[in-house]
Amino acid sequence: MFTGIITGLGRVAAITPIGAGQDMRLTIATPPGWLDQGGHPDLGASICCSGCCLTAIAYGTDRFDVEASAETLSKTTLGGWAVGDALNLERSLRLGDEMGGHIVSGHVDGVGQVESLTPENGSVRWRFRLPDGLARFVAIKGSVAVNGVSLTVNEADRTGFGVNIIPHTIGATTFGGLRAGDPVNIEIDMLARYVARLGEFTS
Known part of the structure; x- marks a missing residue:
């Protein structure tokens, strides 16, 4: 779950087609230190990327990787993302965090x-x-x-x-x-x- 309050601007650093080219893996570059704010997220953590809840499957220095299925690519703007595109980033809500926006699931309608x-x-x-x-x-x-x-x-x-x-x-x-x-x-x-x-x- 998220609040819709953006905490960082990221960028698409790399795109790798997978699943016979139907799915894709993305590397998202983050602002310096953004991943460590409030403690570094675990593998499998949810990160909202321009409205899409995606699962972090790998981390690097100020970057993380996610994978998107053909379903996600067809139902969101992800299918049109290109290297260099800017993204709104928000880490998942934790109990006790300030609720500044509204309850957002990251499931694009x-x-x-x-x-x-x-x-x-x-x-x-x-x-x-x-x-x-x-x-x-x-x-x-x-x-x-x-x-x-x-x-x-x-x-x-x-x-x-x-x-x-x-x-x-x-x-x-x-x-x-x-x-x-x-x-x-x-x-x-x-x-x-x-x-x-x-x-x-x-x-």
Whole structure:
């Protein structure tokens, strides 16, 4: 589990096709000392990489390796990652940690798209288009994770939603490099997912 509060910016350092080229192994470079913050994670630890919960299978100096299956590559933005791409990083939540965002699982519900960026007073209004079927899970003043970043929804309709992002968040995440048309990993609020599922049995 995660909170959607990004603690470091990493980069894709290497990509190695595996599984007859259908899967891939990635080496993720981290900021110096990032892996040792709060104690070095064990092998098999979960690390959220731009919204995707991935399992660390090896460590080096300021880097770690993960593997992604064909399913993950097809259902997230991972299939389009290239060496040098920047990633939002967050280590898994521990009991007693500050809960600064909202509960994020790192299980991507779909790939959305940056629709527009509009300066608005001291922040920027970002508009995201959602894949079919996800809009009903996003509510005004609710939470959503975009590329692993916890955001508060300010507008929502049948095709997408809008949020205001302050300069600090833009500078501390990969949002500074995103442009209209770019794909993003979307994770809806976990509570919305379960409420909708319960509704299927009570309606």
